Amino acid sequence: MSTPPKESLCYRDAGVDIDAGDALVEAIKPYARRTMRPEVLAGIGGFGALVEISKKYREPVLVAGTDGVGTKLKLAFQLSRHDTVGIDLVAMSANDVLVQGAEPLFFLDYFACGKLDVATATDVIKGVARGCELAGCALIGGETAEMPGMYPAGEYDLAGFAVGVVEKSAIIDGSAICAGDAVLGLASSGAHSNGYSLIRAIIERVQPDLQADFHGRPLAEVLLEPTRIYVRPLLALMQKIKVKGLAHITGGGLVENIPRALPEGVIAVLQQSAWPMPVLFKWLQQHGGVADAEMHRVFNCGIGMTLIVGDEDAAAAMRMLSEAGESVYRIGRIEARAPRQARTVVV
Secondary structure, three states, rough: OOOOOOOOHHHHOOOOOOHHHHHHHHHHHHHHHHHOOOOOEEOOOOOOOOOOOOOOOOOEEEEEEEOOOOOHHHHHHHHHOOHHHHHHHHHHHHHHHHHHEEEEEEEEEEEEEEEOHHHHHHHHHHHHHHHHHHHEEEEEEEEEEEEOOOOOOEEEEEEEEEEEEEEHHHHHHHHOOOOEEEEEEEEEEOOOOHHHHHHHHHHHHOOOOOEEEOEEEEHHHHHHOOOOOOHHHHHHHHOOOEEEEEEEEOHHHHHHHHHHOOOOEEEEEEEHHHHHOOOHHHHHHHHHHOOHHHHHHOOOEEEEEEEEOHHHHHHHHHHHHHHHHOOEEEEEEEEEEOOOOOOEEEO
16 A cells, blocks of 8 residues: 655646636736627636627628747747737737638637746737737637646747638639739738748857847847738728738748639739838848748748739729828739649749
């Protein structure tokens, strides 16, 4: 018969602090509350959140997306800055559901760490709430997982889940795209949340001072600039102009994301000189010796979202987006595709 231990153990002894988790929930409630929408019936605190679909939809279709922030988090850890990666988290999923015409309705996050630091986690979730405000969606819940031994000290991982809703007749599926249509590009805010494994490799090679001035801002700030959220201006545009296709420029860059919005038989021809290459990408290309083709399939190269409209609607769409505060460029055109031709080319 085994001898019982002289001292009992509790969950905290095993590395999990329930009280810290409770403190985090209380700390983030005010920020989540600011994101609420009238459709939310019950949000943070329950086993599940309750959201109804607005009566304005006759045939509502739900559109779901999930993503993370990737190795951009490694820079956040290195620089001890955690207040913007939550915006990135929301942007990656909210922009994704947007491309099918959906209005992001609600968002949930997953925060995993080895040991919960309430101050750091609060900064992260405050960023998530800010991203939800920018996207117009409600932060209705999430999960904080404290798992001793799973992550190095001071590190964490993030995942996000967005659900949007679109009228069935208004779904954007690219089927209406045809030769002669215009490809417009909305400026990115930086590298967004993609290509950071290559960015970190270049930084490792160059060993720059991340706090040094980089065209008027610290390089660290430029590298951590959060992903731009395009939801509000594009939803407004869709009310006035027929948008035939949208592509969120994420992993895979321009040449692998635009084809996801195209029907068979057409190709997107992009004119590289049609938009300015931000200085960050010029710096990365120069110091990494990165070929043009690799730049276009890894980074957004200054274009965070593309939209395809009829040639006759291009000028009006550009004017509306510019008035909404976006930097927008006519970056290419849709042409008939020859057999075995690439789906998107940059010339």
